Amino acid sequence: xxxxxxxxxxxxxxxxxxxxxxxxxxxxxxxxxxxxxxxxxxxxxxxxxxxxxxxxxxxxxxxxxxxxxxxxxxxxxxxxxxxxxxxxxxxxxxxxxxxxxxxxxxxxxxxxxxxxxxxxxxxxxxxxxxxxxxxxxxxxxxxxxxxxxxxxxxxxxxxxxxxxxxxxxxxxxxxxxxxxxxxxxxxxxxxxxxxxxxxxxxxxxxxxxxxxxxxxxxxxxxxxxxxxxxxxxxxxxxxxxxxxxxxxxxxxxxxxxxxxxxxxxxxxxxxxxxxxxxxxxxxxxxxxxxxxxxxxxxxxxxxxxxxxxxxxxxxxxxxxxxxxxxxxxxxxxxxxxxxx
Amino acid sequence: xxxxxxxxxxxxxxxxxxxxxxxxxxxxxxxxxxxxxxxxxxxxxxxxxxxxxxxxxxxxxxxxxxxxxxxxxxxxxxxxxxxxxxxxxxxxxxxxxxxxxxxxxxxxxxxxxxxxxxxxxxxxxxxxxxxxxxxxxxxxxxxxxxxxxxxxxxxxxxxxxxxxxxxxxxxxxxxxxxxxxxxxxxxxxxxxxxxxxxxxxxxxxxxxxxxxxxxxxxxxxxxxxxxxxxxxxxx
Numbered sequence: 335x336x337x338x339x340x341x342x343x344x345x346x347x348x349x350x351x352x353x354x355x356x357x358x359x360x361x362x363x364x365x366x367x368x369x370x371x372x373x374x375x376x377x378x379x380x381x382x383x384x385x386x387x388x389x390x391x392x393x394x395x396x397x398x399x400x401x402x403x404x405x406x407x408x409x410x411x412x413x414x415x416x417x418x419x420x421x422x423x424x425x426x427x428x429x430x431x432x433x434x435x436x437x438x439x440x441x442x443x444x445x446x447x448x449x450x451x452x453x454x455x456x457x458x459x460x461x462x463x464x465x466x467x468x469x470x471x472x473x474x475x476x477x478x479x480x481x482x483x484x485x486x487x488x489x490x491x492x493x494x495x496x497x498x499x500x501x502x503x504x505x506x507x508x509x510x511x512x513x514x515x516x517x518x519x520x521x522x523x524x525x526x527x528x529x530x531x532x533x534x535x536x537x538x539x540x541x542x543x544x545x546x547x548x549x550x551x552x553x554x555x556x557x558x559x560x561x562x563x564x565x566x567x568x569x570x571x572x573x574x575x576x577x578x579x580x581x582x583x584x585x586x587x588x589x590x591x592x593x594x595x596x597x598x599x600x601x602x603x604x605x606x607x608x609x610x611x612x613x614x615x616x617x618x619x620x621x622x623x624x625x626x627x628x629x630x631x632x633x634x635x636x637x638x639x640x641x642x643x644x645x646x647x648x649x650x651x652x653x654x655x656x657x658x659x660x661x662x663x664x665x666x667x668x669x670x671x672x673x674x
Numbered sequence: 675x676x677x678x679x680x681x682x683x684x685x686x687x688x689x690x691x692x693x694x695x696x697x698x699x700x701x702x703x704x705x706x707x708x709x710x711x712x713x714x715x716x717x718x719x720x721x722x723x724x725x726x727x728x729x730x731x732x733x734x735x736x737x738x739x740x741x742x743x744x745x746x747x748x749x750x751x752x753x754x755x756x757x758x759x760x761x762x763x764x765x766x767x768x769x770x771x772x773x774x775x776x777x778x779x780x781x782x783x784x785x786x787x788x789x790x791x792x793x794x795x796x797x798x799x800x801x802x803x804x805x806x807x808x809x810x811x812x813x814x815x816x817x818x819x820x821x822x823x824x825x826x827x828x829x830x831x832x833x834x835x836x837x838x839x840x841x842x843x844x845x846x847x848x849x850x851x852x853x854x855x856x857x858x859x860x861x862x863x864x865x866x867x868x869x870x871x872x873x874x875x876x877x878x879x880x881x882x883x884x885x886x887x888x889x890x891x892x893x894x895x896x897x898x899x900x901x902x903x904x905x906x907x908x909x
Contacts, residue, residue, distance in 0.1 A: 531775045531781075534761075534764065534768060534771065534772035534775060535772065535775065535776070537761045537763070537764055537772065538759075538761065538772050538773075540761075541759050541760075541761045542755075542759045544723055544755070545755060545759040547722075547723075547743040547744055547747075548721055548723075548743060548747065548752075548753050548755075549747065549772065549773040549776060549777075549820065550744055550747035550748065550773065550776030550777045550824075551744070551776055552744055552776075605763075
């Protein structure tokens, strides 16, 4: 039986509830990891949480706008490159470098998103994959700044000056908490977008572009906004990765990684913050586990391929969608008096 | 008031609209004709999704043809489509608000206008349900509510009664009759249901092969032997 509900409270309650649940989940998860995980596993979870930010952007583009962007991990690399470049050029605090990385990747994300104004589906996927391939070629030749001189700031592989972490997060555990806080803020921004005016505009665009235009939605503006946001998130993720390892490796940002990021974002669930978190963890933890047990970590790529097919065929809303459906079902049963 | 002068649309060798002239002045105007007569194409032209090869379309004194679809929305042109485009994972309230976001003067007025539109179409009790759980009638009402936010001047409805049962069609009829007075706007209604057109529209235009077959008071038009022969058959 449908029941009436106060209109004004619907959206606000949903947004606050989702953000509070996200903060609580991250706080509990981060506490457990920080207290139990050692050096290697802490760095795995730190990078997984950082990549969750990039997955949130990928999921936003796919889940809210129906756009398949296969260049998001390249944007992580761009964010990392700018973060390191700004640090080595000016030796400014980490937060400023991180902001520069986010803005740099956001700007490139907008430029790369321009094809999306006219393209969708397979064509957009191919165009963005080509961009990821282009970045792979460029970064393999340039590598990441490591304290050298000139525009590229690269002084060879044998020596490297690490980027300084924030003073409040100089230890591995402290930096993990720092990344968790940035992730929480990033996911909160995404959730706010999803549930407010831009999110509704993106939902209309995803449903039907003609209808969206007939509703007064400016397609170019809102698509550009989405690509900018996804780019900033990816860029910040790249900066956080740079802080995690001190520097970045030019061979770690291949087009295949962008494909992998899309796969885990879909498997995790492109609909909300849970999906992004799961995607970040899936990106890093299974390969690390395989390596830990002496199995080639690249086997995870095959598993993700199979998982992606499974998700697209049987659960397009991903694992987080299943969790959400389970919660909704339990709430329904409680309302019906079947549960205490 | 919508004024159309010498409007021609051409897709390859086909002319869905061919030198159409009309002045639609009534508060509720019916637009009827057989399939392929050019009715929906005319709505596409007015809302900016089809560019004619010749002609003029004016809303009051404003020439619409040089304006983008979103600019026309800002001027007060609203429309629905034959298929309802409700977003499944937004509530009905959010579906209406998603339009009000872009046509209202502020966030507060968007919410107020959404509440008024939702209330007006009778969805206030169901507005919190997600689109995926709405039935056909609720979806149609949501589509109509979407057109009533902001300051609409003309609302173009493309077959809002299709697929509704008799009771629902009757509720739709009452609603359509009330809209122009409550929102101070002109309603242009495409529908194949001659009874709905006859009971709601004071003025009706009949299109056939992209040309105007008749335009005038609805009863006169529906009783016109030429119209009956070309479109309505023996009713």
